[in-house]
Amino acid sequence: MSTLTLDQVIGAFEAAGMRATRPRRAMAAQIVTWGAADQEFSSEDLWHAVQEQAPWVGRATAYRTVQILQDFGFLDRVTFADGTERYHVISAGEHHHHLTCETCHRVVEVEACIAPEAFAAVAQASGFAISGHRVEIFGRCPTCQAAS
Secondary structure (H helix, E strand, O other): OOOOOHHHHHHHHHHOOOOOOHHHHHHHHHHHHHHHOOOOEOHHHHHHHHHHHOOOOOHHHHHHHHHHHHHOOOEEEEEOOOOOEEEEEOOOOOOOEEEEEOOOOOEEEEOOOOOHHHHHHHHHHHOOOOOOOOOEEEEOOHHHHHHO
16 A cells, blocks of 8 residues: 655656646546555556546546656556556655566565675676666466466
8 A cells, every 4th residue: 555645746746847737636646546545557547547537638648647657756567478567656765576467467566676786796797887676577376376
């Protein structure tokens, strides 16, 4: 469950020099609601949900807003093996990884991580200045294994 608030999102827009327009406010409110319910969503889900209250909001605006909120660190993206993407709300600085079922698309957050020494070795060997990472593990969940 996320503790993200509408004021935090609006504040982030303003701090970045962006206007907190009516469409952005409507989308931010929906995302905060989903975050409180620990519900994942797609950009398309967001657009459809906001259409009920704000039919003037365009699809492209929903996709751009999701990208902006991901850039702000409020959303985490899970990319499935078939290329579809879903998002969920995270707290700033939160660090976790995902197990993703390839059958039912269930996502489980896990606290498994790669040792910092491994990143240091990769950085030294590649010359990269590593700023972050993402670990996504794919497989079949216990429910889907039992069903087959």
